[in-house]
Amino acid sequence: MGTHVIKMPDIGEGIAEVELSQWHVKVGDLVVEDQVLADVMTDKAMVDIPSPVHGKVIALGGQPGEVMAVGSVLISIEVEGAGNLKESAATAPVKEAPVAPKVEAAVESKPAAAAAPRLAAVCQGPMVAREADERPLASPAVRKHALDLGIQLRLVRGSGPAGRVLHEDLETYLAQGQSNASAPAAAAYAQRHDEEQIQVIGxxxxxxxxxxxxxxxxxxxxxxxxxxxxxxxxxxxxxxxxxxxxxxxxxxxxxxxxxxxxxxxxxxxxxxxxxxxxxxxxxxxxxxxxxxxxxxxxxxxxxxxxxxxxxxxxxxxxxxxxxxxxxxxxxxxxxxxxxxxxxxxxxxxxxxxxxxxxxxxxxxxxxxxxxxxxxxxxxxxxxxxxxxxxxxxxxxxxxxxxxxxxxxxxxxxxxxxxxxxxxx
Structure with missing residues (x-):
């Protein structure tokens, strides 16, 4: 086994550093060639960073919101063979995505067998047990809709790409009796003490x-x-x-x-x-x-x-x-x-x-x-x-x-x- 190191690529236009906006993988994930690993933000656009190899993620080089220099280590992947531990991967191809992180690409590029372990938690059953600090994929409108309905979004199974929670998923959740919406009307006036912190990145x-x-x-x-x-x-x-x-x-x-x-x-x-x-x-x-x-x-x-x-x-x-x-x-x-x-x-x-x-x-x-x-x-x-x-x-x-x-x-x-x- 060897280690393939992917460095922050030179995106061009004289850009010396970029902001790491979002990871699409975590340590331990199996990835395939051309799977989107991360989104990075330049002054003008969001850019997808795809994987040039098949392998297993063993280390991430930064956290979302971190500004990284071109040529710095982005991610390390364990691969069959000798790998490229001493080589630069700064020439890895990038795919432009100027508006939003295209999570769909990270899913659609995986073979079904490789994608299944990651999606199992969000594609089975009417309710999902995510970690308390895990932020499910959803648009701002869906988040507000869930808040208005008194639904904890992390408990809702998402039917969209990569488990993204859609409006219809909220309706399905309510119909299956998993929400407090059917509780006595007095529950609507109960005190709330929850807080949500949203990092301003990307x-x-x-x-x-x-x-x-x-x-x-x-x-x-x-x-x-x-x-x-x-x-x-x-x-x-x-x-x-x-x-x-x-x-x-x-x-x-x-x-x-x-x-x-x-x-x-x-x-x-x-x-x-x-x-x-x-x-x-x-x-x-x-x-x-x-x-x-x-x-x-x-x-x-x-x-x-x-x-x-x-x-x-x-x-x-x-x-x-x-x-x-x-x-x-x-x-x-x-x-x-x-x-x-x-x-x-x-x-x-x-x-x-x-x-x-x-x-x-x-x-x-x-x-x-x-x-x-x-x-x-x-x-x-x-x-x-x-x-x-x-x-x-x-x-x-x-x-x-x-x-x-x-x-x-x-x-x-x-x-x-x-x-x-x-x-x-």
Whole structure:
């Protein structure tokens, strides 16, 4: 028997160190070639580290959240033969996974016999006996749902990839009588003293750092404007009825992208990046619109490149493609960087007003709130109109308040008179 040492690979782009985000194996596990061993986080993306060999894990080189230098020992695997104890494994291939750790790959790449021992604890019976400190795989929404139902998530059998607990698993757990949900109503008012500590690592740490950096470095100010979107919603419904089957359904987002493109012709200072160290503002002709997208690990911003050259349906298709890629962990680094202005929307949960944080080094972000029907006075008559607020933020070091107001007013005019979106 020998030892195969896998060192932290050189991921490129001059990166000297990365953060160890998550292990997919533990000491004693049997692994196979190409099985994902760990996720590491660079400044731009999550990267899978696969195994180049078959063998047994005998040592792990770090803990989640630890920053490791390229070339440091990541993991040691016992293998048949002499191994590579004295050799560098820093050239081990890596697989890019910019959004979320792809636990599925760690399971699907195993032969059934190798995967069975690890999954046995989560795939048999209605209830699972995990260790008290073991954190089962589940999305934030599932965790909140379990908390609302009074379910201890570690007791629920997960039917998703790698034992991930899904919403339907919670319902199955309740139906099988394993929850306290059937206890007397008084139990709902019982005192609770449980606590849960969640280490801020990986993508969540990167998001936290970027948000903190943005609020500390930029001089944020926000401007909110109310927009009558009745006409553009009627146009959208008409286009979907006429062309939806052949070209795809349109949401409001591609219209907003188009409004940004047209408005920026008169306000190029909004489509800019500010290098505050060099004290240089770079205005760009190309409009690369970042579209904020929620994923299980946090907010991602995939980029619709050259929005100025796209039709409504082209923008819609690209927004949909990028959003799906971000949520599924398949967006590339290039697709998650290079935006010149950002559009953020919470959809139906958009509230009345928000204060979006700038996506540095950009100087403007346009936030979309929900559409609601309100009684409005139009030409002396009270009528029901569809209204929506734009809550936008700007970097006051670069953008003056009047220019910001005029920019949003220009977008308002384009959306309220949608024919002007297409007049050249």
């Amino acid at each position: 993508m969540r740490r990167k998001i936290a750092q970027r948000m903190q950096d943005a609020t500390q470095r930029a001089a944020h100010f926000s401007y909110v404007e109310e927009i009558d979107v009745t006409a553009i919603e009627e146009l959208r419904a008409h286009l979907n009825e006429k062309h939806g089957a052949s070209r795809g359904k349109l949401t409001l987002l591609p219209f907003l992208v188009r409004a940004l493109v047209v408005a920026l012709r008169d306000f190029p200072q909004m489509n800019a990046r500010y290098d505050d160290e060099a004290q240089v503002i770079t205005r760009l002709g190309a409009v690369h619109v970042g579209v904020a997208t929620q994923s299980d690990v946090g907010l991602m911003v995939p980029v619709v490149r050259h929005a100025e050259a796209r039709s409504l349906w082209d923008s819609a298709a690209e927004i949909s493609r990028l959003a799906n890629a971000a949520r599924n962990g398949k967006a590339s680094r290039d697709e998650l960087s290079g935006s010149t202005i950002t559009l953020t929307s919470l959809g139906a949960l958009g509230g009345i007003v928000s204060t979006p944080v700038l996506n540095l080094p950009e100087v403007a972000i346009v936030g979309v709130n929900k559409i609601v029907e309100r009684p409005m006075v139009v030409k002396g008559q009270v009528v029901i109109r569809k209204m929506m607020n734009l809550s936008s933020s700007f970097d006051h070091r670069v953008v003056d308040g009047m220019d910001a107001a005029l920019f949003i007013q220009a977008i308002r005019g384009l959306l309220e008179q949608p024919a002007t979106l297409f007049v050249e």
